[in-house]
Amino acid sequence: MQALSIWPLKFGLLVGSRLEFELDCSCYVVSPKTRKRQYFVEQACFGSISSFLLVSSNRKFEGLAINPSTKVLFLCEPKKSLSGSSVGVGWATEQRELGEEVSREDSSSVTASDSDHSKSQAVTGGEKTNARVDVRELAYSLRAAKTADDVDVVLKEKGELPLQVYCAMIRGFGKDKRLKPAMAVVDWLKRKKIESGGLIGPNLFIYNSLLGAMKESRGFGETEKILSDMEEEGIVPNIVTYNTLMVIYMEEGEFHKALGILDLVKEKGFEPSPVTYSTALLVYRRLEDGMGALEFFAELREKYSKREIGNDADYDWEFEFVKLENFIGRICYQVMRRWLVKDENLTTKMLKLLNAMDNAGLKPSREEHERLIWACTREEHYVVGKELYKRIRERFPEISLSVCNHLIWLMGKAKKWWAALEIYEDLLDQGPEPNNLSYELVVSHFNILLSAASRRGIWRWGVRLLNKMEDKGLKPQSRHWNAVLVACSKASETAAAIQIFKAMVENGEKPTVISYGALLSALEKGKLYDEAFRVWNHMIKVGIEPNVHAYTIMASVLTGQQKFNLLDTLLKEMSSKGIEPSVVTYNAIISGCARNELSGVAYEWFHRMRGENVEPNEITYEMLIEALANDAKPRLAYELHLKAQNEGLKLSSKPYDAVVKSAESYGATIDLNLLGPRPVTPKKEKRA
DSSP states (O other), rough: OOOOOOOHHHTTTTOOOOOHHHHEEEEEEEOOTTTEEEOOOOOOOOTTTTTOOOOOOOOOBBBOOOOOTEEEEEEEOOOOOTSSSOBBOOOOOOOOOOTTTSSSOOSSSSOOTTTTOOOOOOSSSSOOOOBOOOOOHHHHHHTTOOOOOHHHHHHTOOOOOOOHHHHHHHHHHHHOOHHHHHHHHHHHHHHHHTTTTTTTTHHHHHHHHHHHHHHHHTOGGGHHHHHHHHHHTTTOOHHHHHHOOOOOOHHHOOHHHHHHEEEEEHHHTTOOOOHHHHHHHHHHHHHHHHHHHHHHHHHHHHHHTTTSSSTTHHHHHHHHHHHHHHHHHHHHHHHHHHHHHHSOOOOHHHHHHHHHHHHTTTOOHHHHHHHHHHHSSGGGGGHHHHHHHHHHHHSSSSSOOHHHHHHHHHHHHHHHHHHHHHHHHHHHHSSOOOOOOHHHHHHHHHHHHHHHHHHHHHHHHHHHHHHHHHHTOOOOOOHHHHHHHHHHHHTHHHHHHHHHHHHHHHHOOOHHHHHHHHHHHHHTTTTOOHHHHHHHHHHHHTOOOOOOOHHHHHHHHHHHHTHHHHHHHHHHHHHHHHHOOOOOHHHHHHHHHHHTHHHHHHHHHHHHHHHTOOOOOHHHHHHHHHHHHHOOOOOHHHHHHHHHHHHOOOOOOOHHHHOOOOOHHHHHHOOHHOOOSSSOOOOOOOOO
16 A cells, blocks of 8 residues: 555644544545555535535545555644534534534535645546546536436536545435435436446445435435445445434434434444434434433443443544543433423422432533532422432532522422522522622512411411521611501410510611501500500601501490491591492491390391492391391391392301391291301302
């Protein structure tokens, strides 16, 4: 075999430093005796927008063979960057970047010009010399071809062209999503094989190019036909063929068939390449089977450690395996992201996959952890978010404040307010320093908690929340104090309400009408009527206008004191200020009369209420009926019950039982049939 040094020097290339210069080259050396082609470098690249295929003038092509006097055909071109407009065109390109199945090709042309581009030595036909082949122009003239006859019309006058030209055109047609002209060119080459006695015809590289074109154009329907043609032509597939088939089956959704290619490769005696393994991992990604991908990689790593694989000198396996390890990490990350956007709850699977990654020694970056946290948006995701947050805190020195804020929001959405508070506490203790959004999010959670305490009357819980806010530097505002005051009022905790009100003032918060209303209500329930008057007068003195709620509470206070003259004055004052007494106001008065066993007065207020065009509700009737029944007035209570029924109101069982019991006790005659069946009191819902 003759030395190859002159050609690389002439082109300014170093064949052995493909990674450094990002070159892919093909060399063919033809023995004078055997005239057999020897393939040294797997990948060949052609193509830039303005380049041509140039071959030394004293050559004659026989297939891909060169006459003995020339010895070498050397074709190469530097690759552009991944962000450039083109990458190499070739018949044996394989995926070098993870996440892409096969490298992209440019269909424009083929080049082998000098490095200084100052000279062009070229002939491409057997008899023609100094001729150039513009592959782009040639491919453009064949873009509408559908049959071998259409191709023959264009190519019959071109003479013999190197098979590299056909490979480049076929790849280009695939990139342009034109599979029919690519198929037509191959059919035409099959015809030429018969006509030339086998000198020109499709070979393995042509069929690999066609499969690549099929993959690019996604015209998968012809796959089996191409494989059948290869078998008929006696062409044995190589590893590039199988890699391309794996991608095709994956794109077709035949995932298990794609994975089956691995067994077929081993069965045929080939050593899977890094591309083979990365494509298999990509199949698991499409299956969204993170555990399957992880198990596949674990088995692969074990075989690599035992040197059962990775013995192919054509690849830097140490470097390639690092890429595979990075790839499996990204696959697991992508699968988890897909799980998080699905409608079904897959949090358990995610936690299992995270643990499996730990066991496999895979350590996702902080950025990947944080991107997964951002994908946690539904209530059930709080478990995953909390786990990812814990991992970041344990494994990395920093965490993004925006991610922490997102988690505080997520925990609140899932009603895990204490977990949200813990994250805020971590911000205070470990950093990063919380910002206004952090503050507002936590305060909003306190609002929810305090509102819950207010609704349920859980005053002690409310007090603890206020203390917690102050401990963490969150100054309670009026609405927070008011929530606790309302909780104390509902729980009839008069003493606690007084203390909260005083603490509110001492902390510099100005009480609102809600604050005074809650305190008045607590004092009224504790029958501290004199204190209630003092609070009322103070409220008026500081210029806070009472609302209907405050007036209603004072009406109840005056009723409790049986100061009905002052009550009349209060109601007139309400009307003068444009505040009309509501049904709640009258219910408070009637309820106060009932508690003081003043059923007759309660009945008078009932009629006054009707006279003011305020319609009574179920509560009005129930309180009045019970008061009358307990005051030995069963007949009147009975008539009111019938009246309420006629008005379409649904009363509870308490007034029904009171009427029946009073009638029995005082010997009143009533028709129970008119009252109907005893109402069924619905069970109270259990508090969460």
